[in-house]
Amino acid sequence: MENLVQLFLQSILNNNIALAFILGMCPLIAISTNVKNAKGMGLAVVLVVTLTAMINWPIYALLKSTGTTALSLLVFIITIAATVQILEMLLDKFFPKLYNAFGIFLPLITVNCVVLAVSLFFVRNNYTFVETTIYSFGSSVGWLLAIVLVAGIREKMKKVSDVPRGLAGKGIVFIVLGILALAFIGFTGLSFFR
Amino acid sequence: MKLIRLKYTKWFNVLKDGLSKNNPIVIAVLGICSALAVTNRVENAIAMGLGVTFVVMASSAVVSLIRNFIPTKVRMVTYMVIISAFVIAVQMFLGAFFPLIEKSLGAYVGLIITNCIVMGRAEAYAVKNPVKYTLVDGFANGMGYTFVLVSIAAIREILAFGEILGYALPLPAGWVNWTVMTMAPGGFFVLGVFIWVFRELSKHYEVTE
Numbered sequence: 001m002e003n004l005v006q007l008f009l010q011s012i013l014n015n016n017i018a019l020a021f022i023l024g025m026c027p028l029i030a031i032s033t034n035v036k037n038a039k040g041m042g043l044a045v046v047l048v049v050t051l052t053a054m055i056n057w058p059i060y061a062l063l064k065s066t067g068t069t070a071l072s073l074l075v076f077i078i079t080i081a082a083t084v085q086i087l088e089m090l091l092d093k094f095f096p097k098l099y100n101a102f103g104i105f106l107p108l109i110t111v112n113c114v115v116l117a118v119s120l121f122f123v124r125n126n127y128t129f130v131e132t133t134i135y136s137f138g139s140s141v142g143w144l145l146a147i148v149l150v151a152g153i154r155e156k157m158k159k160v161s162d163v164p165r166g167l168a169g170k171g172i173v174f175i176v177l178g179i180l181a182l183a184f185i186g187f188t189g190l191s192f193f194r
Numbered sequence: 195m196k197l198i199r200l201k202y203t204k205w206f207n208v209l210k211d212g213l214s215k216n217n218p219i220v221i222a223v224l225g226i227c228s229a230l231a232v233t234n235r236v237e238n239a240i241a242m243g244l245g246v247t248f249v250v251m252a253s254s255a256v257v258s259l260i261r262n263f264i265p266t267k268v269r270m271v272t273y274m275v276i277i278s279a280f281v282i283a284v285q286m287f288l289g290a291f292f293p294l295i296e297k298s299l300g301a302y303v304g305l306i307i308t309n310c311i312v313m314g315r316a317e318a319y320a321v322k323n324p325v326k327y328t329l330v331d332g333f334a335n336g337m338g339y340t341f342v343l344v345s346i347a348a349i350r351e352i353l354a355f356g357e358i359l360g361y362a363l364p365l366p367a368g369w370v371n372w373t374v375m376t377m378a379p380g381g382f383f384v385l386g387v388f389i390w391v392f393r394e395l396s397k398h399y400e401v402t403e
């Protein structure tokens with residue numbers, strides 16, 4: 001149990017998937033112009049990442065038992081695309097309110113590297129099913145945290161700061177991300193149980 | 195005379211667009227994840243850049259070949275399948291001939307699939323253009339990407355390890371390696387400054403509202 005809590009907190013803070021592994025940057029930079037959109041995108045990512053990792057785990061076990069792990073990339077990406085598509089249709093049908101809130105972000109998620117990366121990482125780390133679930137949920141929450149932080153800073157920055165012309169727009173986001181990543185390095189070696 | 199005429203051909207313009215005017219990383223800000231995650235060593239950057247170039251060229255060519263048969267509704271999934279087939283090929287190639295590089299790139303080789311450049315070129319260019327221009331476009335974009343990757347990796351490797359491609363540089367005594375450059379923040383800062391310099395030089399500014 002302690003192990004799982006540790007894994008969860010570490011995947012949010014120590015090994016933040018956006019700030020330590022530098023994944024999911026394209027949507028993070030494109031959608032972090034205001035906090036509301038960032039939250040929508042982040043929540044959609046949490047939903048999709050957790051779901052696809054849980055679906056991909058048994059599929060990978062099946063691939064392993066038949067000795068066709070070379071195909072895992074192809075299979076994972078199809079699972080992800082299919083899950084996103086089905087999720088979009090289900091939300092549209094049964095939860096129209098939710099669909100309106102983050103429906104537009106769903107198609108974009110297929111090309112978010114976080115989704116595929118989490119599936120590849122659980123393979124590399126040999127996680128069990130429960131660990132995979134916790135890890136995928138933690139990582140996506142970490143990504144949500146990162147995008148909301150960046151969006152908040154960008155919103156404030158637009159009002160008060162005078163950014164050099166060459167850095168305006170997307171350039172300055174990298175500097176912001178760099179400072180945030182530096183701050184997150186402070187969590188290195190953080191252990192919650194002794 | 196021939197050189198002047200060359201400047202006005204479509205071939206030349208497609209090539210120039212990808213390399214500088216619409217450089218995928220610096221101007222369009224795409225494909226950042228891999229650009230930062232693998233650039234702490236120059237050799238990794240070269241391997242990654244060439245891998246992406248190959249995948250972009252091959253997948254764009256295939257998409258362009260079958261562009262009239264792909265139903266618009268399922269085009270994204272079609273791209274995905276085509277791209278992942280080539281990425282698996284790259285992964286197996288690296289694993290067989292350069293196992294050390296494959297190991298240090300880790301999961302990032304597989305993540306070429308979700309590199310927005312590959313998908314972006316398929317969607318924005320390959321579905322509308324004949325194969326011959328698609329190949330040039332793929333090459334130009336791949337090279338634009340590789341160029342930025344290698345430059346960033348060179349800066350980071352010099353500062354972080356005091357060497358380049360494994361050869362030690364004649365640095366002044368008392369030089370301290372910048373450990374931060376091997377980690378994520380170093381990548382962010384170097385890319386940020388790189389974009390700044392590139393945009394100042396090319397006078398390509400982003401208009402903000």
